[in-house]
Amino acid sequence: MTARALALDLFLAVEGGRRLQPTLSAFLRRHALSPEDRAFLTHLAYGVFRRLRYLDHLLDPLLPRPERLPSRVRWALRAGAFEFLEGKAGHARVHPWVEEVKKTHPALAGLANAVLRRLALREAPLAVRLSLPDFLLEAWEAFFQEVEFAQAFNEPAPLFVTALGKPDGAKDVKEKGERGLRPGPLPDSFVWEGPAEDFPALGLQPQNPASLFAAQLLGAGPGEEVLDLCGGAGVKAAYLASRGARVRSLDVNARRQRAGERTWRRLGLEVAFETRDLREPIPYRADKVLLDAPCTGTGTFRTHPEARYRLKPEEVRAMAALQTQLLETAAQATRPGGVLVYSVCTLTEEEGEGVVRAFLERHPEFVPEDFACPLPLLRQELGAYVRPEGGLDGFYYARLRRVD
Numbered sequence: 001m002t003a004r005a006l007a008l009d010l011f012l013a014v015e016g017g018r019r020l021q022p023t024l025s026a027f028l029r030r031h032a033l034s035p036e037d038r039a040f041l042t043h044l045a046y047g048v049f050r051r052l053r054y055l056d057h058l059l060d061p062l063l064p065r066p067e068r069l070p071s072r073v074r075w076a077l078r079a080g081a082f083e084f085l086e087g088k089a090g091h092a093r094v095h096p097w098v099e100e101v102k103k104t105h106p107a108l109a110g111l112a113n114a115v116l117r118r119l120a121l122r123e124a125p126l127a128v129r130l131s132l133p134d135f136l137l138e139a140w141e142a143f144f145q146e147v148e149f150a151q152a153f154n155e156p157a158p159l160f161v162t163a164l165g166k167p168d169g170a171k172d173v174k175e176k177g178e179r180g181l182r183p184g185p186l187p188d189s190f191v192w193e194g195p196a197e198d199f200p201a202l203g204l205q206p207q208n209p210a211s212l213f214a215a216q217l218l219g220a221g222p223g224e225e226v227l228d229l230c231g232g233a234g235v236k237a238a239y240l241a242s243r244g245a246r247v248r249s250l251d252v253n254a255r256r257q258r259a260g261e262r263t264w265r266r267l268g269l270e271v272a273f274e275t276r277d278l279r280e281p282i283p284y285r286a287d288k289v290l291l292d293a294p295c296t297g298t299g300t301f302r303t304h305p306e307a308r309y310r311l312k313p314e315e316v317r318a319m320a321a322l323q324t325q326l327l328e329t330a331a332q333a334t335r336p337g338g339v340l341v342y343s344v345c346t347l348t349e350e351e352g353e354g355v356v357r358a359f360l361e362r363h364p365e366f367v368p369e370d371f372a373c374p375l376p377l378l379r380q381e382l383g384a385y386v387r388p389e390g391g392l393d394g395f396y397y398a399r400l401r402r403v404d
């Protein structure tokens, strides 16, 4: 099977509701592709979904009824249009996609050929050029007073890894420099320049620096007790444990927790996992509490490009309501004098400052603390929003101290 045929299968699977990243990983595991084909399939998959709205904008005027075209043919045209945007020469991009169309819809091969040859750049509104939902771009313009940062969601990112293992793991990793590691934007964060490896065997964990900073912001020292709420597979918990904290990680998803537990055990890290729905109060208290809440994920549109076409405005409100409930549990679990860090990998006002502002009005026993963030920021007023540039995910953090 050609990489192009696999790409079309992948596009159809994602159109059918599957998530791009795990589906692509499964395809790469299942099919024996050459390194060049693996790279091509990956590039095509992310590229097409990152530019989908603009690709349709280029194609639609050339198609009498785009919505009536068989899906597989439409995806072949989108992929051909993506290669056009990338500047690939006509013969190298048109013929292979026409051949793919011929295999399943021979009667449409002529149309595909004509459309791919006639492609031309067209003016488009900003949301179309960036392939983002109108409502989100409007909200960002109003809240951040700019939207240029969103261009970065369509650019590839380096692979960031965090050094785990012993508290001096970063030093060990620097000594492994010959493997192609260079320093990232935070302590213990590195850029991995080689092909993917068995990272836990190297004491490394793939992790975006913006995600790592949420754990670092907690400021948990060796021996300190930490509650990691909505801990998932415990990526942040593992980092905190590697720095000597005693971590209890709670999440409603037992499957995720089991996967994390296996990984962290290999690294010799101890994290106490417990499965709980955190909309209910919990019987634990700690001086350091991290709530890395579920969210709409708009800050991770680079790695989950399909999510932008699925997001509905009402989901932002629904997530903010859930985050508000989870924050109540986190507040109860924070001891007087303790620190509560709230983080989300999204850039909406409602799920960031909105949730925290309403929380502070209900809870005068908490005050927001200023903090320095070494990552580039979009806004720092009540908490901070990370600018998603240079491969960083967009994140929001607030650091709250319980002062009663």
Ligand SMILES: C[S@@+](CC[C@H](N)C(=O)[O-])C[C@H]1O[C@@H](n2cnc3c(N)ncnc32)[C@H](O)[C@@H]1O
Pocket: 229, 230, 231, 232, 233, 234, 235, 236, 237, 250, 251, 252, 253, 256, 276, 277, 278, 279, 292, 293, 294, 295
């Ligand atoms: C942003 S992810 C957490 C990622 C994790 N902290 C990490 O660093 O890998 C949000 C998590 O919230 C969990 N979650 C969603 N609703 C929940 C609930 N009602 N109670 C507990 N956990 C919940 C999800 O299962 C998911 O793992």
